[in-house]
Every structure is written in C-alpha cells, then in structure tokens.
Amino acid sequence: MAAHSKENLMSLSMKTKSPVTFPCISKATMFALCRQALRRALVSPTLAPTSGLPAGPTLLANNFSVAATLHKLQDDWFMPAPKKWPKKNDEIEPPQEPGQPRNQAWVVHYRNQIRYSPKKMLPIAQMIRGMSVDEAIKQLTFVHRKGAKIVIEVLKEAQEMAVRDHNVEFKSNLWVGESFCGKAVTIKGIRRHARGKLGIIHYRYCHYFVRLVEGPPPKHYYDPPLTPQQKLEEFIQELRDRRVKYGT
Template identity: 45%
Template structure:
C-alpha cells in the first residue's frame, strides 16, 4: 500500500511519507517524480517530446466529496499552417460540446478548421477506447490551444540577382476534452450578472481599497 501511495503523491508533499517507510522501502522514494506521467511523450510527425499527452497517464488522489470528471488530452504537432489563423479556429470551439464543435467546424471550409475537426474526432475515439467514457456525446472542449512549433527559413529568388527570405511556419494544436456538460459561460467576463450581484461586487471592490499612508 505504501508503494502505491508513493507513486501517486506529489513529490513536494510526500516528505512525510519518507519517514514512515521501512529501510527496504526507502529505495523506492527515488522513483517519485520519475513516473511515466511526468515524462514528455513523443508525438507522431516530429522528433520532439511534449508533456501534453502525458496528462492522460496521471493518477489523481481521491478527494472526499469531489467527483472528478474524466478528461483526455490530445494534440497534433508540426501542422503547416499560419499561427495567427489557427488561433481563431482554436478559440472558436472553446466551451462547446463535441457535437456542436464538429457541426460548426463542418461549415468552415478552411484547412485549419478541417485539421481541428480531425484532432477532436481522434480525441473522442481515444476517450471512448482508453479512458472508459460511457457516452461519446457527453464530452465538451475544456481547452483548445495552439502555439508555434517551428519556423523554417528559405529563400526566394527575385529579379536582378536579389533574394528574399521566406518563412515556413508550423504550429501545434492541443485539445482537452472533459466529460459532462459545458458551463453556461466559458469566460467569466461574459457572465451576465443581476443588479444585486453587480452592487455586491462594487461594494466589495470599494471595501478592499486602502488609504495610502503619508
């Protein structure tokens, strides 16, 4: 039992566990932080390793009174696409259900939208096959991110023996699906508040003010 706990407890908070281990068990404390869910994983299409797929291997401590919904993380690397344009498609599907996101992306006839649709479908299959999600329609997009993966510079020949620099940009796309229904307002800024809530927020904001000392 001590060995199982030592593999799931955070290394920073597991010092109390080391004192209770026997001499033979103390050798296992070196394994803390070296589990497979702390190691970067390789992704098809590139030689780089990423931490995003490793979240699928993490083990969470049970908390009393808290039901943690199932989630799955998935990504695609080295996508030949503009980073600025991919950001629009990634932020477009945040907070939507999987069915609604796939339906909305099917109306956008762009390369980035097609790629994100494929990645979401792969994540749904991964959730059903490996994470025991009962209903594939009971998933929503909790996180949808993109960043720059690589920039490869090239040259373009112009007239009169001149050359111009060309940048070939590649991006990564990350998605995290979570089981359950999405929140009513994904962004708290857009949440509609009643007059009473606005008044209480205004009062609390002014009560937190401090008069600077001279």
C-alpha cells in the same frame, strides 16, 4: 618478376615521400558525399551468405532498422513534439471520500508540427471552447479553412481515445474543456527579387492541443458579463481597498 617490381615500386614511393594531394572540396560537398555514402551503406543490396556472415535479408533488415532509427532521431531533433501535454493522460487522481461526486473523466490529445500558421489556427481553436464535441464538429464543418479540417480530425481521434483508453461510456457525452494552439518550428526560405536581391519566406508550423471532459457542457464557459449593480459594487470595493500613501 612481378613480386620484385612491386617491392621496387614500394621502396621508390617510400624514398620519394611525395605528399598525397586531394582536390579542393567545400564542407557542404563533403557532407553531401558522406550522406550519400551512408545511405548506400544502410540500404545496400542483399549479400550472399558467406562464412562468418549472416544471410543477406538479415543484414538488410538490420540496415532498415538503423535507417528508421536515424530518421526518427533527425525528426525529433529538427521537429520536436510536445512532451508534457501527452503525459497528462497518465495522471491519477487521489481516491475520493464516500459521498463525494464522481470525478469527471477527461482526455487530452494533440497534433504536432502542423503546416499552418498559429495566427490562423488560434481563432478556430477559440471558437469551439465550451461546446459539446458533436456541436464543435458540426460548427467546424461550415468553416472552409485548412485548420478546421485538422481540428475535426483531432477531435475525432480524441473521442476514440476517450472510449478506448479512459472508460468513457458514450463518445458524444464529451465537451471541449481546453482548445488552444502553440507555435512550432519556423523554416526560412528564400525568394528571388529583382536586381539580384532576395527576400525571406517564413514557413510557419504550429501545434494544436485539446482536452475533452466527460459530461454536459457548462452554461457559460467564460464568466458572464457583470450587471450594472455588480459593476457598482466592484467599483466601491476597489475604492475601499485602495491605500493612500502617507495618509493619516
């Protein structure tokens, strides 16, 4: 009787052809439900070993590897890291001729997606240009700002990289050849105002880049100011180099 009743119900449903109705769900809710279902599928409890299936811990380990891969892909898409700057560590200089001075070793390092405004980070990065590493770290300890603490950490990491990977003998025998920052992602938020109005909040991120060079620091990192005599000679040379149109 149960089999006949089941067949009767199936034939009745085929004859009526009643459409299947779904509740009205917005796109945001649908994506949220799909995301929750994906998380449950990836981080699932251990399954009992059955015929044709591997043991539970193996499936769980595979799930975690897939979740880590998806998380990394999301980070790379949403908060990308610089690609050209770290490749400078792989550059190889051509062989030198006998008698030429030895090329100075150098190392580049960076930190990406710092939750700090690039406008605030730029003066800190400019301050240590041309200093030795020890002097730069010493000066930054007196700057009571979040960016200074981050730059100190990056400088110490670059020191370790220089000794470990680039055959630098003494980590103190380095000076800051380049130090600058770049703009990263900017996330927009909303702040409630009076009378039902909204204001936009900008959460700014930045990248910090540094290059350490082996050897003592130079006397002048920037060009020294010109003397009055040099300024006069430069002005006279500009007058001699000028071109007068339609002149005889």
